Amino acid sequence: MMADIKKVVLAYSGGLDTSVIVKWLQENYQCEVVTFTADIGQGEEVEPARAKAQAMGVKDIYIEDLREEFVRDFVFPMFRANAIYEGEYLLGTSIARPLIAKRLVEIAQEQGADAISHGATGKGNDQVRFELGAYALTPNIRVIAPWREWDLTSRETLMNYAAKHHIPIDFNKAGKKSPYSMDANLLHISYEGGGLEDPYWEPEEDIWRWTVSPEKAPDQPEYVELTYRGGDIVAINGTEMTPAQVLTQLNALGGKHGIGRLDLVENRYVGMKSRGCYETPGGTIMMKAHRAIESITLDREVAHLKDELMPRYASLVYNGYWWSPERQMLQTMIDDSQRYVNGVVRVKLYKGNVYIAGRKSDDSIFDANIATFEDDRGAYNQKDAEGFIRLNGLRLRIAAGKGRKLL
Structure with missing residues (x-):
C-alpha cells in the first residue's frame, strides 16, 4: 500500500x-x-x-x-x-x-x-x-x-x-x-486542552486573545448599523464592504466590547465530550442582528420552519457533512427564504452584550396599523379572535368533556 x-x-x-x-x-x-x-x-x-x-x-x-x-x-x-x-x-x-x-x-x-x-x-x-x-x-x-x-x-x-x-x-x-491547543480563523479562535480538561476549572483571563473582559470594556455603549441584502451584511455604518471585510470589522468591534466569549462542553461526533473555550466576537453580533432583520421580513411559518430545521443543519456542519446532498437541499431552501431579508439593523454593543436597538426594511411585513395598542381604525377586527379561539380550543373541549385529566 x-x-x-x-x-x-x-x-x-x-x-x-x-x-x-x-x-x-x-x-x-x-x-x-x-x-x-x-x-x-x-x-x-x-x-x-x-x-x-x-x-x-x-x-x-x-x-x-x-x-x-x-x-x-x-x-x-x-x-x-x-x-x-x-x-x-x-x-x-x-x-x-x-x-x-x-x-x-x-x-x-x-x-x-x-x-x-x-x-x-x-x-x-x-x-x-x-x-x-x-x-x-x-x-x-x-x-x-x-x-x-x-x-x-x-x-x-x-x-x-x-x-x-x-x-x-x-x-x-x-x-x-500556550498550554492550549488553539485553532483560529476569521470567524473564531478556540482553546482546548491544558487546564480546560477539568470542566470545573475557570480559565485564567490571559487565555483570551481577541476580546477584552466585559469588566474592562468601554463604559459607554457603541451603536453600529448593519445593512443587509439577501440575508448577508453588505455594509457597516453605511460603508460597503466585502464579506471578509465585514467579519474583520465586526471582530474588532466585538473584541473591543468583550463580546463573543464562550465556555462550552460539547458532544463530539466520535462519541466523547470535550470542553473548549471560544471567542467569536463578529459572529455573535451577526447572529443577533440577522435574527433581528428576519423578525420583520420573514413570514411567521417560514421563520418557525427555519428554527425547526436549524439544529439539523448545525449538526450537519458540525459533523462534517457540508458537502452532503441533505445540507445542500437545506441551503437551497434557506437561501430562498432570504430574498426579502433586506434592510438595516442597529445594534448596541456594551460590556459583553449585543442589544438590538432598532431594525427597518422596505420589505418589512410588520404593520404598525395592525399591531398598535391605540385606535387601529378598523384594520383588525378583534371580534374575529372569538371564533379563532373557539375553533382552536375545540379538541381541548372535546377531550375535557370526555373526562380526560391533564393533571
Missing part, C-alpha cells in the same frame, strides 16, 4: 505537528510531499510556512489567501441558517474544514497526487470533516491520517522526533507555547 503512494498533498500549517508529518511521510511512504497552507484569517503570518517546507525539501508549495471565499461561500451561508450547535456553539472550526478539504482535493488533482493528508488527531472531529469532504468531492481519493498510524502520541515525542530529524521548528518559541 505504501509503495503505491508517490505524491501526497498535505494540509500544512507550518506548526510542529504538520512539520513532523512532512518528514514522517517522506520517511515512511518514501513519497513526494506537496504542502498547502490556507490563509483563512487565523491572524498569523503564513509565509514562514514556505521557508519551513523548503528546508524539508518540499518543491511544490501552495500558500493561498482564502479569506473572501471562506466568508462569502461558507460563513455567510451558514449564518443565513442561524446555525448554532447544541444551543451555543457558532461552529467556527467546523465551517473552515470543508473549504480546506475542497482545496486539498483540487490541488491533488492538479498535481496528479495519489493521496491527501492532514494533521487531525484520531480523537477529534476534524478528521471526519476533512475526510468526508474529500470523499464527497473526489470519491476515490486516498487519505493518510498520521495520527491514526504513528506512535508519536504526545507533544514531547513530536519534539524529540523534530530534533532527531532536524526539522525546522522554532524551539524557543515552542517552549513558550
Whole structure:
C-alpha cells in the first residue's frame, strides 16, 4: 500500500505537528510531499510556512489567501441558517474544514497526487470533516491520517522526533507555547486542552486573545448599523464592504466590547465530550442582528420552519457533512427564504452584550396599523379572535368533556 503512494498533498500549517508529518511521510511512504497552507484569517503570518517546507525539501508549495471565499461561500451561508450547535456553539472550526478539504482535493488533482493528508488527531472531529469532504468531492481519493498510524502520541515525542530529524521548528518559541491547543480563523479562535480538561476549572483571563473582559470594556455603549441584502451584511455604518471585510470589522468591534466569549462542553461526533473555550466576537453580533432583520421580513411559518430545521443543519456542519446532498437541499431552501431579508439593523454593543436597538426594511411585513395598542381604525377586527379561539380550543373541549385529566 505504501509503495503505491508517490505524491501526497498535505494540509500544512507550518506548526510542529504538520512539520513532523512532512518528514514522517517522506520517511515512511518514501513519497513526494506537496504542502498547502490556507490563509483563512487565523491572524498569523503564513509565509514562514514556505521557508519551513523548503528546508524539508518540499518543491511544490501552495500558500493561498482564502479569506473572501471562506466568508462569502461558507460563513455567510451558514449564518443565513442561524446555525448554532447544541444551543451555543457558532461552529467556527467546523465551517473552515470543508473549504480546506475542497482545496486539498483540487490541488491533488492538479498535481496528479495519489493521496491527501492532514494533521487531525484520531480523537477529534476534524478528521471526519476533512475526510468526508474529500470523499464527497473526489470519491476515490486516498487519505493518510498520521495520527491514526504513528506512535508519536504526545507533544514531547513530536519534539524529540523534530530534533532527531532536524526539522525546522522554532524551539524557543515552542517552549513558550500556550498550554492550549488553539485553532483560529476569521470567524473564531478556540482553546482546548491544558487546564480546560477539568470542566470545573475557570480559565485564567490571559487565555483570551481577541476580546477584552466585559469588566474592562468601554463604559459607554457603541451603536453600529448593519445593512443587509439577501440575508448577508453588505455594509457597516453605511460603508460597503466585502464579506471578509465585514467579519474583520465586526471582530474588532466585538473584541473591543468583550463580546463573543464562550465556555462550552460539547458532544463530539466520535462519541466523547470535550470542553473548549471560544471567542467569536463578529459572529455573535451577526447572529443577533440577522435574527433581528428576519423578525420583520420573514413570514411567521417560514421563520418557525427555519428554527425547526436549524439544529439539523448545525449538526450537519458540525459533523462534517457540508458537502452532503441533505445540507445542500437545506441551503437551497434557506437561501430562498432570504430574498426579502433586506434592510438595516442597529445594534448596541456594551460590556459583553449585543442589544438590538432598532431594525427597518422596505420589505418589512410588520404593520404598525395592525399591531398598535391605540385606535387601529378598523384594520383588525378583534371580534374575529372569538371564533379563532373557539375553533382552536375545540379538541381541548372535546377531550375535557370526555373526562380526560391533564393533571
